[in-house]
Amino acid sequence: MKRxxxxxxxxxxxxxxGCGGKTDEDGSTDxxxxxxxxxxxxxxxxANDDLYTAEFAGNTITVKPSGNEYSKLEIPIAYDxxxxxxxxxxANHGSILYCSSPAAGQMTKLLYYTDDGWDSYTENDISSQxxxxxxxxxMNSAESGYIGAELRSDAYLxxxxxxxxxxxxxxxxxxxxxxxxxxxxxxxxxxxxxxxxKGNDRHTYRLYFSEDGGARWEAAGEFSPDENVRGYFIxxxxxxxxxxxxxxxxxxx
Numbered sequence: 001m002k003r004x005x006x007x008x009x010x011x012x013x014x015x016x017x018g019c020g021g022k023t024d025e026d027g028s029t030d031x032x033x034x035x036x037x038x039x040x041x042x043x044x045x046x047a048n049d050d051l052y053t054a055e056f057a058g059n060t061i062t063v064k065p066s067g068n069e070y071s072k073l074e075i076p077i078a079y080d081x082x083x084x085x086x087x088x089x090x091a092n093h094g095s096i097l098y099c100s101s102p103a104a105g106q107m108t109k110l111l112y113y114t115d116d117g118w119d120s121y122t123e124n125d126i127s128s129q130x131x132x133x134x135x136x137x138x139m140n141s142a143e144s145g146y147i148g149a150e151l152r153s154d155a156y157l158x159x160x161x162x163x164x165x166x167x168x169x170x171x172x173x174x175x176x177x178x179x180x181x182x183x184x185x186x187x188x189x190x191x192x193x194x195x196x197x198k199g200n201d202r203h204t205y206r207l208y209f210s211e212d213g214g215a216r217w218e219a220a221g222e223f224s225p226d227e228n229v230r231g232y233f234i235x236x237x238x239x240x241x242x243x244x245x246x247x248x249x250x251x252x253x
Contacts, residue, residue: 036221038249051088056081085137093142129167138183146183156181
């Protein structure tokens with residue numbers, strides 16, 4: 001039976017061996033990432049890890065406390081129900097990102113923010129601030145957060161430091177530009193960032209690691225799954241990948 005280890009342990013091995021590149025806040029990196037391995041695993045239950053869920057119900061976004069059937073809030077939308085993402089920093093502070101379907105390259109992107117656990121919220125149209133197709137959302141404090149996007153012209157990742165009012169392009173690695181980015185996931189001060197380096201039929205993904213909440217990033221390695229990645233998360237110190245067909249994978253030694 002193969003024994004697995006957390007990505008943090010793998011990174012310590014890489015740093016001792018001299019592999020992996022360090023990235024400063026200016027996005028510079030000093031070395032090529034090493035290879036990572038992933039293996040298929042059983043589906044991981046994260047239902048109790050999320051404070052709220054957001055899903056479409058007709059022309060509304062329904063916000064529910066995790067594990068409950070009743071709706072805490074219903075947000076009306078004027079466009080079609082295409083994509084919705086939710087991320088909570090704590091029980092009170094969090095955001096919902098709504099995206100309409102793209103039409104002639106255009107997509108409406110609305111950011112809803114709460115500081116009282118969805119008793120109330122503000123709405124901000126950020127369509128002109130994000131030149132890309134969002135694929136993920138993470139709020140890592142009451143004021144700061146990230147949106148990952150498929151590259152169009154100026155960025156694969158966007159960051160806010162004012163509770164979602166303004167979003168600016170953010171580069172984890174200045175040497176990389178032709179890629180898709182996924183919003184980082186956080187486990188205390190440890191953070192993980194995934195970039196889709198793209199390719200032909202089989203994409204290559206590069207994982208970055210930070211031990212100071214995202215101030216500095218380390219290139220941990222790359223992997224090429226059988227199916228393209230839909231999302232990723234960390235649970236109990238291990239990074240899990242969810243592919244486009246709903247399969248689960250975990251990073252291993």
